[in-house]
Every structure is written in C-alpha cells, then in structure tokens.
Amino acid sequence: MVLSYLRRAHSSFAAHVFDIPPRLMVFLFLLILLAVPITGISDYYMGILTSANVLAIFAVSWDLLVGRTGQISLGHSLFLGIGGYSSALIFKYYGLPIWITIPLAMLIGSLFSVLIGFPCLRVKGPYLALVTMAFPLILYRIVKWAPLTPIFGRVGIIVPSFFHFLPIRQQVIAEFYFTLILLFASSVIIYKIANSKTGIVFMSILDDEVASQACGINVTKHKLMAFVISGMFASLAGCLFVHLLRLAESSVFLLTVSFIPVIITFLGGIGTIYGPIVGAYIYSILDKYVLGQMLPNLLEQWQMTLPTEFEYAKLLIFTSIVVILVIKWPRGIARYTTDRLEDLEEARDLDERGPRIWKRYKQKNRN
Amino acid sequence: MLEVKDLVVHYDGAMALNGINLNVEDGEFIGIVGPNGSGKTTLLRSISGVLTEVEPGKKERPSLSGTIIFDGRRIDKLKAWQVTKAGIIHCPERRRPFSEMTTLENLEMGAYLRKDKDGVKKDLERVYELFPILKDRTNQMSQTLSGGEQQMLAIGRALMAKPKLLLIDEPSLGLAPILKESVLECIRDIWLSGVTILLVEQDVAITLASAQRIYVLAHGKIAVQGTKEELMKNRDVREIYLGL
Numbered sequence: 001m002v003l004s005y006l007r008r009a010h011s012s013f014a015a016h017v018f019d020i021p022p023r024l025m026v027f028l029f030l031l032i033l034l035a036v037p038i039t040g041i042s043d044y045y046m047g048i049l050t051s052a053n054v055l056a057i058f059a060v061s062w063d064l065l066v067g068r069t070g071q072i073s074l075g076h077s078l079f080l081g082i083g084g085y086s087s088a089l090i091f092k093y094y095g096l097p098i099w100i101t102i103p104l105a106m107l108i109g110s111l112f113s114v115l116i117g118f119p120c121l122r123v124k125g126p127y128l129a130l131v132t133m134a135f136p137l138i139l140y141r142i143v144k145w146a147p148l149t150p151i152f153g154r155v156g157i158i159v160p161s162f163f164h165f166l167p168i169r170q171q172v173i174a175e176f177y178f179t180l181i182l183l184f185a186s187s188v189i190i191y192k193i194a195n196s197k198t199g200i201v202f203m204s205i206l207d208d209e210v211a212s213q214a215c216g217i218n219v220t221k222h223k224l225m226a227f228v229i230s231g232m233f234a235s236l237a238g239c240l241f242v243h244l245l246r247l248a249e250s251s252v253f254l255l256t257v258s259f260i261p262v263i264i265t266f267l268g269g270i271g272t273i274y275g276p277i278v279g280a281y282i283y284s285i286l287d288k289y290v291l292g293q294m295l296p297n298l299l300e301q302w303q304m305t306l307p308t309e310f311e312y313a314k315l316l317i318f319t320s321i322v323v324i325l326v327i328k329w330p331r332g333i334a335r336y337t338t339d340r341l342e343d344l345e346e347a348r349d350l351d352e353r354g355p356r357i358w359k360r361y362k363q364k365n366r367n
Numbered sequence: 368m369l370e371v372k373d374l375v376v377h378y379d380g381a382m383a384l385n386g387i388n389l390n391v392e393d394g395e396f397i398g399i400v401g402p403n404g405s406g407k408t409t410l411l412r413s414i415s416g417v418l419t420e421v422e423p424g425k426k427e428r429p430s431l432s433g434t435i436i437f438d439g440r441r442i443d444k445l446k447a448w449q450v451t452k453a454g455i456i457h458c459p460e461r462r463r464p465f466s467e468m469t470t471l472e473n474l475e476m477g478a479y480l481r482k483d484k485d486g487v488k489k490d491l492e493r494v495y496e497l498f499p500i501l502k503d504r505t506n507q508m509s510q511t512l513s514g515g516e517q518q519m520l521a522i523g524r525a526l527m528a529k530p531k532l533l534l535i536d537e538p539s540l541g542l543a544p545i546l547k548e549s550v551l552e553c554i555r556d557i558w559l560s561g562v563t564i565l566l567v568e569q570d571v572a573i574t575l576a577s578a579q580r581i582y583v584l585a586h587g588k589i590a591v592q593g594t595k596e597e598l599m600k601n602r603d604v605r606e607i608y609l610g611l
Contacts, residue, residue, distance in 0.1 A: 204465050204476055211463035213417050216451030216480040216528060 026274070033180060037173045045289070046172045047244075052284035053179035054240045055264060059276035060187050061233035062261035067271030068194050069226040070206030072125065075132035076234055077257035078116070081139060081250075083109045083235025088157040088248035098162055102239050109235020110228045117227040121220055124209075133258070140253035156249030159242055179240055183277070186233050191273045193229060202226055256315055263318045266325050269332025278334040287314065368393045368563055369414070369455075369532055374433035374443075376409055376418065376587075383409040383429070385587040391532065391565055396558045398578030399567045400609070405584040407567045408460055411534045414565075415457035416447035437532070452480055454531035461540065462521040466510035470501055473509050473520055477527030487527065493560075494523040497553055515546040522553065532563045539570050551577055571609045575599075583608045 036049060062076050087105035090096055096104075120131050143152045163174040193199055201222050204212045212219055242248045251257070260283070261276070268279025291314055296306050325332070331339065369391040376384040384406045391397050401407050409429075412418035418429055435443040442450050451457075464473050474494060478487045495502040498519040504512060509520060518538050525533055535554060539547040551573050558564045558577075568574040574581060575595045583591045583604070591604050598604055605611050 200472075200476075201479070203467065207465040207467050208463045210417055210459050211465060212476075213447035214415065214451065214457040214459050214463075215476050215524065216448045218446070218448040220446075 030184065034177075037176060043169065043172045046176050048284050048288040049281070050172070050176045050179050050244060051241075051288070052281045053176070053183045054237050054244065055260065055284060056183050056277045056280035057179075057186050057240070058234055058237035059261040059264040059268070059280050060190050060273060061230045061237065063265050063270060063273055063276045064190050064194060064202075064233075065226050065230035067265060068199065068206065068273070069202040069223065071120075071223055071226060072129040073132040073230075074129045074255075074262070075134065075136045075258050076230075076261050077252055077254065078132070078136040078139060079109050079113065079231045079234035080238035080241065080257060081136060081143075081252040082112050082231075083238030084242035084248045084252055085143070085152075085157070085238075086235070087239040088159050088242050089151070091159050092157055098160075098243060102236065105239040106232050106236050109238070110232040112235075113227045113231025114224065116231075117224045120227070121223050133255070136253040136258060137255070140250055143250040143253065152250070156247045158247055161246050162243050175244060179244075182236065182240065186236060187273065187277060190229070190233065194273050198222070198225065259315070259319070263322050265332075266322045267333060269335030272332070272335050275332045275334035279332065282333070283318070287318075291317070368395075368438060369565070370434075370436040371410075371414065372434045372436070374410070374413060374431070374435065376406070376413055376432075377430045378409075379429075383587055384413070387433070387584075387587075387589060389582060389589065391563060394561065394563055396555075396564045396577065396579045397566065398574035398581040399565065399584060400569070400571050400574050400581060401584030401590075403569075406587040407584055408536055410584070411457060411536050411565070411567055413443070414450075415455055415534055416442070416445055416450040417457060417459070448480075451528065454529075456525045456528045456530035456533055458521050458525040458533065458535045458538070460536040462514075462517045464509035464512070464517050464520050464524070466508070469506050469508055470504045470512070470520055471506065473524050474501075474527050477524035479528075481527075481529060486529065490527055490529060494526050497526075497556060498523055514541050515543075515550065518542065518546075518550055519553065522550070522557070526557065526562075530562055532565060533557065535564065535566045537567060537569060539568060539573065547573055571611065575609070575611075 033049075037046065058076070058080060061079075062073065065071050065073055065076075083105045086108040087098075087101040090101045090104055091098075116132075116135055120128055123131055142148065161171060161175070162178055163171045166174060194202070201212070201217055204215070204217065205219055205222055209219055238252065241252070264279040264283045265276045266279070267275075267282050268277065269275030291310075299306060329336065369389075371387055371389040374384055374387040374389075375382070387406075387410060389397075389410075399407055399410065409418065413431055414435055418431065431443060433443065434441060437450075437453055437455060440453065442453060442455070445453070447457075465476060468476065474491060475487075478490070481487055500516055501519055501523055504516060509517065512520060518540075522535065522538065525535075538550050538554065542550065547570060554564060554566065555577050566574060566578060575598070578595070580594055581592065581598060582589050583598070585608060590608055591598060591601075598609065599611070
C-alpha cells in the first residue's frame with residue numbers, strides 16, 4: 001500500500017517537475033547554487049561545493065571526449081596534472097599573477113593534448129583506453145624522479161590561493177563563486193560545441209567511423225579537436241584545483257583520479273554534457289559529506305572509528321555504484337529526467353522525434 | 368574517369384589483391400562480382416581510401432601499392448575524406464547508417480562537405496523521389512529501419528554528397544530477392560540520371576542484368592572481364608565463375 005502510494009506520488013510529482021522547461025530547470029539549479037553561501041553553511045561544506053564545481057568542469061570535459069566522440073580516455077588525470085603543474089611552475093619561476101597563469105595553463109594543456117593526441121589517435125577502442133592510461137603514470141614517475149626534486153619539490157609546489165588577500169570566510173565564498181562562474185562558462189562553451197555542426201560530427205564518429213569517412217569527414221582532425229578541447233578544459237580544472245589546495249602534488253597523476261570523471265559521468269548520464277555537472281555534486285556530497293562526515297559521526301555514537309584504509313574502500317563503493325548504474329540505469333540520473341521530458345513531449349506530438357540536440361541545431365539553422 | 372593500375376594490397380602479410388587493373392569511363396555502370404574472399408570489398412575500400420585507416424588490434428596497416436587515378440589525379444595516397452571531396456562516394460558494406468540519428472539527419476550527414484544549400488535541398492527531394500519510403504521515415508531513428516530501408520538510406524546518403532563516381536558495396540546483402548531487385552532498380556535509376564557507378568555484388572544474376580561491363584574477381588585477380596554477352600558466350604566462364 002505504501003509502495004503504491006509512493007509510486008502515485010512520484011508520478012504526479014514527475015508530471016509537474018518534468019513540465020518545467022529545461023532552460024528554466026538549469027536556471028533554477030544555478031539560482032539554488034548561487035544562494036548557497038547566503039545560508040551560512042560552514043567553510044568545510046562550502047569547500048565541498050567548490051571542489052564539486054571544479055570536478056564538474058573536469059567531468060564535462062571528459063564527457064565531450066568520451067560520451068560525445070567515443071574516444072575512451074582512462075587517463076584524464078594527465079590533463080588535470082598538466083594544468084595544475086604548469087600553472088604552479090609558471091607561478092614559481094616567473095611569479096605571474098593567477099589571472100595570467102590560468103589561460104597559460106589552458107594553452108599548455110591543449111598543446112600537450114595535441115602532442116599526446118597524435119600517438120593516441122593511431123589506436124582505437126580498448127587500446128586507446130590503455131594508451132591514455134599509461135601517460136599520467138609516466139608523468140607521475142617524472143614528477144617523483146629524484147634529480148628533478150628541485151623543480152617539482154619534495155611534497156609539491158606551494159602556490160597561493162586565488163583570493164589570498166581576503167579574510168578566510170570571504171575567501172571561501174569568493175572561491176565558490178569564482179569556480180561556479182568558470183563552471184558555468186566552460187560548460188556552456190562545451191555544450192555549444194557539442195551541439196554545433198562540429199559536435200554532430202563528433203557524434204557521427206562515435207556512431208560509425210567508416211561511415212563518417214564515407215561522408216567526407218576528416219576523422220583524425222575531428223578526433224584531435226575533441227582531444228584538444230577536452231584537454232584544455234581539464235587543465236583549467238587542474239589549475240583551479242591546485243590553487244584551491246594551495247599545493248601542486250604528484251598524486252593527481254594517479255589512476256584513481258582518472259576514474260573520478262568516469263564515476264561522475266556515469267552518475268549523471270554519459271554523453272549529455274549537463275549530466276556530469278549533476279553527477280559531480282552528487283559525487284562530492286557522497287564522497288566528502290556522507291562517507292567523510294556523516295558515517296564517521298554516526299559510528300562515533302557507537303564508540304567506533306573508521307579504519308584508515310577506508311579511503312581505499314571509498315573507491316570500491318563508488319565503482320560498485322557505477323556497476324549497478326551501468327546495468328540498471330545506464331543513461332544516468334540527469335538523463336533520466338530528460339528522458340521523461342522527451343516522453344512527455346512525444347505524448348504531445350508524436351511526429352517530432354529524435355535526439356534533442358539535433359532538434360535544437362536544426363531549429364537554429366533551418367531559417 | 369577512374370583508372371586502377373597494378374593494385375596490390377596485403378593484410379598483415381596475406382595478399383588480398385594481386386595486381387588489379389581496372390578502368391571506368393565517364394557514365395558507365397560497372398559491376399564487380401566474385402566469390403567470398405576474392406577481394407571485392409578490399410578493392411572498393413582501397414579506391415575510397417578507407418582501407419589505409421588502422422583497425423583496432425591489427426599490428427600493421429594494410430599495405431597498398433600501385434596507382435589509382437581519378438580525373439587525372441592520383442588518389443591512392445589521399446585520405447578518405449580527400450577522396451570523398453574529389454567526388455568518389457563510398458556506400459559501405461553492411462550499410463552503416465548512423466544509428467543514433469534519424470533518417471533525415473543521416474541524409475544531412477551525407478551532404479557534410481557541400482556548401483550549396485539549395486543544391487542540398489534539391490538533392491534531398493531527389494532522394495525522397497527515388498526512395499519514397501524514406502520520406503515516410505524522415506524522423507525515425509535509423510536503427511529502427513528495416514534492412515531494405517537502411518540500404519536505401521545508405522545509398523541516399525551517398526547520393527546527398529553529389530557523387531561523380533558512386534561505389535556501392537553489396538547492396539543486396541541480407542535482402543529478400545524482391546527487395547534486391549528494387550534496390551538494383553533504384554541504382555539503375557541513379558545511373559540513368561548521370562552518375563557513374565561501380566557496383567560490387569555477390570549476386571551475379573542481378574549484376575549481369577544491370578551492369579554494362581563486368582569484372583569477375585577471383586583470388587585477388589581479375590579473372591575475366593567483358594560485357595554480359597561476352598561473358599555468357601564462354602561456357603567455362605559461365606560455369607566456373609558465374610555459376611549460371
């Protein structure tokens with residue numbers, strides 16, 4: 001009885017919620033995020049949301065490359081690390097302000113993605129995943145290499161935070177807004193790219209490479225373009241992370257970091273661009289709040305503490321979530337919402353079918 | 368128009384084509400027949416440049432030697448998209464529609480390289496005229512089309528690129544005999560409208576019925592060539608290669 005009540009409640013809820021146009025939904029989501037600092041939550045929770053913003057940029061860039069172009073990269077932490085280290089090194093040796101190091105780090109990140117793109121694009125599918133996986137591990141060793149310690153530091157390179165001139169509380173709020181603006185800007189740019197003619201070419205490469213070639217598409221060029229765009233935004237995320245942590249360290253190159261965008265994107269919905277943003281918030285709250293705060297507090301009531309190895313168990317939990325999601329809900333959480341939206345639209349007029357992005361693109365270019 | 372000279376193709380050491388010489392004149396309808404593994408698809412893929420792309424898991428690229436000349440220009444060193452730009456459109460084996468896109472979107476993908484919007488619109492009308500069923504399926508996802516419709520879509524997509532030379536690979540694959548004939552009928556209509564056609568087929572009978580000249584491939588070589596009458600005159604050819 002309870003179950004049927006819940007089901008009915010859900011469907012009436014869905015009928016109303018999914019009636020909201022997507023643009024308004026995005027706006028509401030943004031409004032809620034913008035209002036977060038006003039609620040006066042503690043710095044720690046603000047920090048969680050700030051890192052969620054940055055993770056969202058990272059995951060969105062991964063989604064463009066993997067979800068939209070089909071070039072599976074399991075070494076995206078490479079770009080995160082390159083962005084972070086190049087920004088930190090520029091600061092260390094030239095002392096340039098952060099406002100200049102960010103675009104420079106993005107430039108260096110895209111240069112690196114061209115360099116790495118060439119060998120990577122000679123292979124496909126699982127081979128590509130393996131090759132991309134190897135690159136961050138190489139850089140990890142280089143950064144850790146003893147003769148280079150004077151450059152990369154023993155624990156890392158210490159950098160100032162973005163708003164080091166402000167008092168601590170305002171710093172946290174400013175960082176949140178700054179990353180939120182960058183997230184908004186970069187996801188809008190990536191979304192626009194993904195829905196442009198270039199983005200549709202990316203989709204066709206994902207769909208069928210031979211057929212794309214037969215249509216006269218320069219597959220290599222477009223794959224490289226996807227690599228560069230993705231690498232550029234991932235290095236922006238890396239650069240932001242370094243300044244949030246105030247430290248550039250070698251652990252960004254670890255394999256576990258490369259799995260974060262995979263987890264986030266599958267949580268939100270692969271190939272949607274907006275999905276990973278939702279996924280990033282869910283992941284960060286699960287990771288830092290539920291597993292990092294709630295669970296230890298709960299256990300403390302029963303005089304128990306989590307073992308230190310729990311950090312590693314977290315990955316286990318998240319990968320299990322991904323496995324379950326891939327089987328039960330392969331299109332992700334955000335995608336589920338838009339699927340319901342499309343169902344509704346389809347119920348309204350059965351003639352207009354096909355993926356949303358194409359409709360948008362054509363409506364724009366029809367007249 | 369198209370001239371293939373001494374074309375040799377190896378796949379990882381195994382020879383697929385062993386010295387192919389072939390020429391296609393402007394406005395001709397050429398058929399290529401042959402048994403499985405005789406190199407028909409490889410021949411088309413090497414003309415369109417799709418061949419030299421790396422396949423996953425293969426140690427080496429297929430190696431290609433010999434010359435392919437199209438409209439007085441060497442195309443064997445060109446990439447697939449450059450060959451497409453030159454006017455050779457490949458309608459690949461197993462149709463390969465973009466499964467995540469609708470029929471109309473597939474057709475629009477075919478016109479990717481074209482800049483003349485009016486011409487594209489006109490060609491879209493022409494494709495719909497040729498394959499009326501596609502018009503009914505305009506907004507249907509291409510993966511939900513039937514085999515015959517998918518084949519029509521693949522040919523339509525190739526037509527959208529405004530080909531000078533249309534390479535069609537096994538259009539009858541997996542189709543019922545009646546559908547085979549209607550697809551072939553459509554290809555004939557395309558040819559009559561002025562597109563040069565190079566058709567690869569397993570089905571000898573329907574190819575003989577429509578092509579002007581026929582090359583018979585066997586073991587990577589051209590065994591016999593000639594018009595339908597010439598081939599049918601020779602009893603050995605008829606029995607060994609054509610099975611008629």
